[in-house]
Amino acid sequence: MQTITQLEMLRKAVAQLRAKGGTVALVPTMGALHEGHLTLVREAASRADHVAASIFVNPTQFGPNEDLDAYPRQLQEDAEMLEQEGTALLWAPSVGEMYPDGFASSISVSGVSSGFCGADRPGHFDGVATVVCKLFHQVLPDIACFGEKDWQQLAVIRTMARDLDLTRPYARDIIGIPTVREADGLAMSSRNRYLSEHDRSAAASLPREMREAIARIEDGQHVGRTLAALEDALLGAGFSSVDYADLADAASLEVLSELGDRPGRLLVAARIGGTRLIDNMAVGKP
Numbered sequence: 001m002q003t004i005t006q007l008e009m010l011r012k013a014v015a016q017l018r019a020k021g022g023t024v025a026l027v028p029t030m031g032a033l034h035e036g037h038l039t040l041v042r043e044a045a046s047r048a049d050h051v052a053a054s055i056f057v058n059p060t061q062f063g064p065n066e067d068l069d070a071y072p073r074q075l076q077e078d079a080e081m082l083e084q085e086g087t088a089l090l091w092a093p094s095v096g097e098m099y100p101d102g103f104a105s106s107i108s109v110s111g112v113s114s115g116f117c118g119a120d121r122p123g124h125f126d127g128v129a130t131v132v133c134k135l136f137h138q139v140l141p142d143i144a145c146f147g148e149k150d151w152q153q154l155a156v157i158r159t160m161a162r163d164l165d166l167t168r169p170y171a172r173d174i175i176g177i178p179t180v181r182e183a184d185g186l187a188m189s190s191r192n193r194y195l196s197e198h199d200r201s202a203a204a205s206l207p208r209e210m211r212e213a214i215a216r217i218e219d220g221q222h223v224g225r226t227l228a229a230l231e232d233a234l235l236g237a238g239f240s241s242v243d244y245a246d247l248a249d250a251a252s253l254e255v256l257s258e259l260g261d262r263p264g265r266l267l268v269a270a271r272i273g274g275t276r277l278i279d280n281m282a283v284g285k286p
């Protein structure tokens with residue numbers, strides 16, 4: 001596997017990969033890899049001939065009081081894991097390589113970006129959309145794989161790719177991969193490592209209470225009261241605050257006050273011991 005840090009070298013490596021023939025899948029990440037990321041890599045490998053991964057802790061998607069500096073960075077260890085998975089190429093640019101002096105552009109996707117994490121983290125999805133668009137142009141993949149753990153991010157990227165005609169000739173398929181979970185149900189996330197032992201154990205109440213709420217909603221119980229009970233249960237289990245706990249249309253992300261005929265999604269962001277965790281699950285028809 002080649003680890004590449006400069007755009008000029010990347011262009012050569014992409015051309016070499018293309019010369020071999022076959023398709024290329026891109027797996028964008030911020031590193032600190034775990035089994036969730038490796039599942040994306042394996043799914044990418046099952047759908048394309050070559051896998052290119054990227055590791056870039058993107059400063060423009062972090063707010064001023066967020067964890068950009070604390071975000072775990074372990075390039076060497078990550079590169080070894082990717083190599084073992086048979087990844088062809090690792091793109092790991094510096095901030096200066098991605099955003100040279102004078103960089104002045106931004107992509108903003110309205111609608112799906114506005115609620116949930118977009119409301120709590122102003123500018124976050126502009127940062128995500130802009131860097132993902134750049135990654136698509138840099139690597140020119142046939143497909144790109146993203147985790148359903150970041151459900152709203154997936155919706156933002158799909159919307160951008162459709163609106164900006166990124167779906168052809170490259171990144172023609174944006175593939176969503178189901179959330180990989182720990183044995184107790186907690187969604188794997190690089191940020192889980194911030195949790196103390198006590199908070200890590202309490203965090204398992206998030207998926208458990210979400211499943212409970214979904215069973216009630218599917219059983220026809222009142223959505224607003226069920227979500228209020230979910231918030232209370234999380235606060236009782238040790239979470240310090242709940243940023244949002246909403247039922248939404250799975251595709252448009254429009255908030256729903258009752259479950260209709262179309263697939264729904266329960267989306268939650270909650271804080272425990274200073275760490276913000278997100279999760280989402282299907283509600284109603286798949």
Ligand SMILES: Nc1ncnc2c1ncn2[C@@H]1O[C@H](COP(=O)(O)OP(=O)(O)OP(=O)(O)O)[C@@H](O)[C@H]1O
Pocket residue numbers: 028029030031036037039040145146147148149150177178179180181187188189190191192
């Ligand atoms: N548990 C998971 N299951 C499936 N995909 C995942 C999981 N965790 C992350 N991903 C996906 O991996 C890609 C890279 O995500 P990222 O590097 O931000 O990891 P993360 O664990 O989500 O980190 P963070 O804690 O910052 O949210 C994204 O497409 C993300 O949705």
Ligand SMILES: CC(C)(CO)[C@@H](O)C(=O)[O-]
Pocket residue numbers: 028029030056058061128131132150153
């Ligand atoms: C898609 C992404 C790599 C863009 O920086 C990031 O938001 C992530 O890791 O989910």
Ligand code: BAL
Pocket residue numbers: 061062150153
């Ligand atoms: N996985 C989402 C990236 C972020 O929280 O910034």
